Amino acid sequence: MNTYFKLFILFLAMSLISCEDVIDVDVQTAPSRxxxxxxxxxxxxxxxxxxxxxxxxxxxxxxxxxxxxxxxxxxxxxxxxxxxxxxxxxxxxxxxxxxxxxxxxxxxxxxxxxxxxxxxxxxxxxxSVVDITEINQSIEDGNEDDELEVNIIFTDPEAEENYYLFKFQRQGDLLPTLEDGDDEFVNGNEITWWYEKEEDEDTDKIEAFRPGDVVDISFFGISEAYSDYIGILIEQSEGAGLFSTTPVxxxxxxxxxxxxxxxxxxxxxxxxxxxxxxxxx
CATH class of the missing domain: 2.60.40 (Immunoglobulin-like)
Known part of the structure; x- marks a missing residue:
C-alpha cells in the first residue's frame, strides 16, 4: 500500500508541474523620445x-x-x-x-x-523665493497627533502671485518627497508649511520621524506653468486612488x-x- 501511495504522490506532482504554462505578457511600447x-x-x-x-x-x-x-x-x-x-x-x-x-x-x-x-x-x-524665517518641530499640525513633523515658516510677498515647491528627504531615505503650493488664499501672510512621514500602506511600516533624524529641505520659487506641470506629476506619482484622475x-x-x-x-x-x-x- 505504501508503494502505491508513493507512486500516486509522484504522478500528482508530475501532473502539477506539467500544468505550469509560461505566460507571455504583451507590454505596450512607445517610440523612444x-x-x-x-x-x-x-x-x-x-x-x-x-x-x-x-x-x-x-x-x-x-x-x-x-x-x-x-x-x-x-x-x-x-x-x-x-x-x-x-x-x-x-x-x-x-x-x-x-x-x-x-x-x-x-x-x-x-x-x-x-x-x-x-x-x-x-x-x-x-x-525668486523668499527666505525661510524659522524651522521648528511639533506634533500638532500633521495627520497623526502623536507623530513628529517639521514646520517651515516664511512670509509670502504681497505684491505678486507666488508658486512654491518643497523637497523633503530624510537622510538615509532612498527617495525625496515633493509638495507644491501657492499663495492664492494666503497672499502676503506668514505661512507655516508642515511635513511629516506617514505610514507606508504597502508594507504597514511606520516611517515616522524620530529624535535624531535629519531631514534635508529645499524650498523653491517656481513659475505658474511649472507649478501646473509638477502638480500633475506629483499626483500621478502617488498612485491611482478611488477618486484619482486617470494618468495621462x-x-x-x-x-x-x-x-x-x-x-x-x-x-x-x-x-x-x-x-x-x-x-x-
Whole structure:
C-alpha cells in the first residue's frame, strides 16, 4: 500500500508541474523620445554659475540594461533680453555643464537642444523665493497627533502671485518627497508649511520621524506653468486612488520645432532655491 501511495504522490506532482504554462505578457511600447532634465536652480548664497542639464532617451519600462545617455547633442541657454549665450559642454555621461551661467530674477531664458537634426526649444522665467524665517518641530499640525513633523515658516510677498515647491528627504531615505503650493488664499501672510512621514500602506511600516533624524529641505520659487506641470506629476506619482484622475502622458515645455509630433519628455525650469536641513530633537 505504501508503494502505491508513493507512486500516486509522484504522478500528482508530475501532473502539477506539467500544468505550469509560461505566460507571455504583451507590454505596450512607445517610440523612444528625448528626455531633457533641465533644472537650473540658483541656490541662495551662491553665484548660480554652475549648472547641469541631463539628456537621455526613454526606454521600455522593464529595460534596465540599455545605456540611455545622449552624448551627441548641442545644448545652449540664451538670455532673451541681452542674447547672452551659455554653452553647455558634454561630460561623457549624458550630462552637459556650464560654469558661466548668469541667473537674473524675473529674466526670461530660452533653452535650445539640437539632436540628430532636430531642434527642441523651451522658454522659462527665473522666479525668486523668499527666505525661510524659522524651522521648528511639533506634533500638532500633521495627520497623526502623536507623530513628529517639521514646520517651515516664511512670509509670502504681497505684491505678486507666488508658486512654491518643497523637497523633503530624510537622510538615509532612498527617495525625496515633493509638495507644491501657492499663495492664492494666503497672499502676503506668514505661512507655516508642515511635513511629516506617514505610514507606508504597502508594507504597514511606520516611517515616522524620530529624535535624531535629519531631514534635508529645499524650498523653491517656481513659475505658474511649472507649478501646473509638477502638480500633475506629483499626483500621478502617488498612485491611482478611488477618486484619482486617470494618468495621462505628461508633456513638458520642450517643443520639437522641427518635428512637432516627436516631442521630448522633461521640463526646462529656472528657480531660486533655499537649501537647509533640520535635526529632530
Amino acid at each position: 528625448l528626455v531633457i532634465e533641465a533644472s537650473l536652480d540658483w541656490e541662495k548664497g551662491t553665484t548660480g554659475s554652475n549648472q547641469t542639464i541631463k539628456i537621455s532617451k526613454s526606454t521600455p519600462y522593464f529595460d534596465t540594461a540599455t545605456n540611455t545617455s545622449v552624448t551627441n547633442a548641442s545644448v545652449r541657454v540664451v538670455n532673451d533680453n541681452n542674447n547672452a549665450e551659455f554653452i553647455f559642454t558634454h561630460q561623457g555621461n549624458g550630462a552637459y555643464t556650464t560654469t558661466e551661467f548668469i541667473p537674473i530674477i524675473n529674466q526670461s531664458y530660452t533653452l535650445e537642444v539640437i539632436h540628430e537634426g532636430e531642434t527642441y526649444r523651451a522658454n522659462e522665467t527665473l522666479k 502622458p505628461l508633456r513638458g515645455n520642450c517643443i520639437n520645432t522641427t518635428t512637432p509630433d516627436n516631442y521630448a519628455f522633461g521640463y526646462f525650469r529656472l528657480t531660486q532655491v533655499v537649501k537647509t536641513s533640520y535635526t529632530f530633537q
